[in-house]
Amino acid sequence: MQYVYYSGKTNETGSGDYLKQYSITDGVVSAAPVELTKNLFLVGSTPSISADGTGNGIVWAVERKDPISTRPGTQPAVLYAYNATDVSDTLYSSANAAQLRDQPAARTSSSPPPSPGKKST
Numbered sequence: 001m002q003y004v005y006y007s008g009k010t011n012e013t014g015s016g017d018y019l020k021q022y023s024i025t026d027g028v029v030s031a032a033p034v035e036l037t038k039n040l041f042l043v044g045s046t047p048s049i050s051a052d053g054t055g056n057g058i059v060w061a062v063e064r065k066d067p068i069s070t071r072p073g074t075q076p077a078v079l080y081a082y083n084a085t086d087v088s089d090t091l092y093s094s095a096n097a098a099q100l101r102d103q104p105a106a107r108t109s110s111s112p113p114p115s116p117g118k119k120s121t
Contacts, residue, residue, distance in 0.1 A: 001014045002046045004047045005024075005049075006049045007057060007084065009023055013044055013045045016040065016041075016042055018036040018039070018041070019037040019045065020035075020087075021036070035086050035087045037087050037088065038088065038090060039063065041061065041063050042067070043066070043068045044064075045064075046061070047061045049084060057084025058082065058083070059081070061080045062078070064077050080094075081093075
């Protein structure tokens with residue numbers, strides 16, 4: 001199990017389990033998780049925290065897709081970012097990044113780019 005702490009909550013994950021978030025009150029960890037991620041980590045993960053001081057916390061976790069019995073890197077890993085105060089809120093998944101980037105609605109201009117060697121008007 002790997003644990004990280006942020007703002008009165010601790011997060012942990014193990015093989016074949018969700019990333020679980022527990023509250024800490026007066027130094028006592030809750031008996032049951034207060035939040036869970038929506039995805040399983042089949043071979044576990046090592047969560048980490050980034051924050052702007054005491055605000056805007058993010059829990060980062062990498063999901064390895066390869067079974068533990070195979071060499072890492074056979075399949076691409078997935079990077080997740082979760083709201084550090086509620087890990088059921090997924091902020092980012094690298095599995096979705098490429099698809100979102102390539103959506104027509106994400107483009108800022110509807111006009112085609114200028115032809116090579118031509119100036120745009």
